[in-house]
Amino acid sequence: MLLDRVDLTITAEPPGASRDAAFDHALEVLRQRRDEFRELGYVPKEYINLLKKAGIYRASTPATFGGEPQPPAEFLEQIEEISTIDPATGWVASFGSALTYFSALPYSTQEKLYKKGIDLTFAGGMFPMVEAEKVEGGYIASGQWMFASGCAGADILGIGLKGGPETEGKPVTALVHPDDVEIVENWDVAGMRSTGSNNVVVKDLFIPEEYTFIRGGTPTIEEPLTRYPALAYAAQVLAVTTLGAGRGALDYIRDQGAGTKSVTGGAAKGNRSVYKLGLAHAEAELRSARSYFYETTRDVWQKAVDDTPITTEDIVYLRIAATHAAQAGRKAVLAAFDLAGTGAIYNSHPLQRFLQDGLVPAQHAMLQENTLEASGALLMGFEAGIPSFP
Incomplete structure (x- = not known):
């Protein structure tokens, strides 16, 4: 059976100074090993274990089963900080939020699962269903x-099955053990290479119904984090990696511009009008997107804590904030690239x-542009035009 083979012996450090130190240690190791991860094409299991010790993989384990669920804004800030060092590792770490999906599993399945341990790494290849x-x-x-990000370090994998009328068009996720799949190493990409988002294959695999759930389905437990919109949260944890990328890029530009001279012998690059204006505009746009992102997150989270109704409009604003953050972070990175000049074209830069x-x-x-169109449609009372949105 699935749970008989899951090893959850690595656990988080106690809350407080020990866990904070574990997080700081994981960040320092990442600075040293991020190039190695890119060469490997995935984040290795031993580094995932450092993130477990830092509490990343119990951030969405329900309190009902001994977990320590974090408010979304706190978790997102941690993923953003990881992403300022290496966005691809931030992407993998972001799936510490994925156990919110598991709340749609049968209660008895969750009970057995978390009895094994509450620091659980999940990765999924959902499509094609x-x-x-x-x-x-x-x-x-x-x-x-396709796109099973983090599958190399996962304790449990998910695969996507087609739902029927009973799922309202939402996909069904089936939980499987990594030993039961073949990982096809086809992740030959320029961006987010360290996520190891390879394909997974199964052949005639029996999956007990108790290990399946509707992705974004009705939770079988009642807690603030299970009331927070699961699909919107899934978009947020990906978007925040771009806020981290934008911050890392602009910090580099600021540090370099303050002291370097042009190779042509001219004035320091950072003292040129275009450099100063470009940095200031990029900072304003990135910080504005970030503020809106976290403000919206905290507003909806408070409703989840208070157990007041979270409306479709609330969820739409989460989706708008997430897409806007992804696009604003992208613009900040491109602005930094423009300011850096010719040297930034080198692979080693x-x-x-x-x-x-x-x-x-x-x-x-x-996080594509059509999610903004769908959001605008819902705000005006039209159909979203995207299945299961928002």
């Missing part, structure tokens, strides 16, 4: 799924990390 054969007690699935990774989140289906 596959039509599984319904059999007594579960499903038999065969197929290949420090800005390449932020450029290559920072352009990717806004390409994601959850």
Whole structure:
């Protein structure tokens, strides 16, 4: 059975100074190893374990089962900080929020799962959704799924199955053990390479129904974090990596511009009008997007804490803030690249990390321009035009 083979012996340090020190240690190791992760094409398991010790992978474990769920803004700030060093590792760490999906599992399944441990790393390849054969007690699935970010370090994997009328068009996630899949190493990309978002394949795999749930489905437990909109949160944790990329890029530009001279012998690059204006404009736009992002997050979280109704409009504003953050972070990275000049075209240049990774989140289906169109439609009372949105 799935849970018999899951090893959850690595646990977080106690809250407070020990856990803060574990997080700081993980950041320092990341500074030293980020280039290695890019060469590998994934974040290795031993580094995931450092993030576990820092509490990243219990951030969405329900309190009902002994977890220490974090307010979304606090978790997002941690992912942003990781992403200022390496956005791809931030992307992998962001799935510390993914256990919010697990709240739609049967209560008894969650009880058994978290009895094994509450520091759980989940990765999923959801698409394309596959039509599984319904059999007594579960499903038999065969197929290949794309974009399984973080699959190299996951304790449990998820694969996407087609839902029916009973799921209202939402996909079904089936939980499987990493040993039951083949990982196809086809993640040959320029951006977010360290996420290791390879394909996963299963063949005639039986999956008990108790290990399936509707992605974004109704929670079987009642807590503030299970009341917070799950699909919007999934968009937010990806968007915040771009805020981190933008911050890392602008910090580099500021530090370099303060002291370097042009190779042509002219005035320091940073003392040119275009450099100073460009940096100031980029800072204003990035900080504005960030403020809106966190303000909206905290407003909706307070409703979840107070158990007051979270409206469609509330969720729409979360989606707008997430897409806007991804696009604003992307613009900040491009502004930094423009200001850096010719040197930034070299693969070895420090800005390449932020450029290559920072352009990717806004390409994601959850953060593309059409999500803004769908949001505007809902605000005016029209159909969103995107399944399961917002």
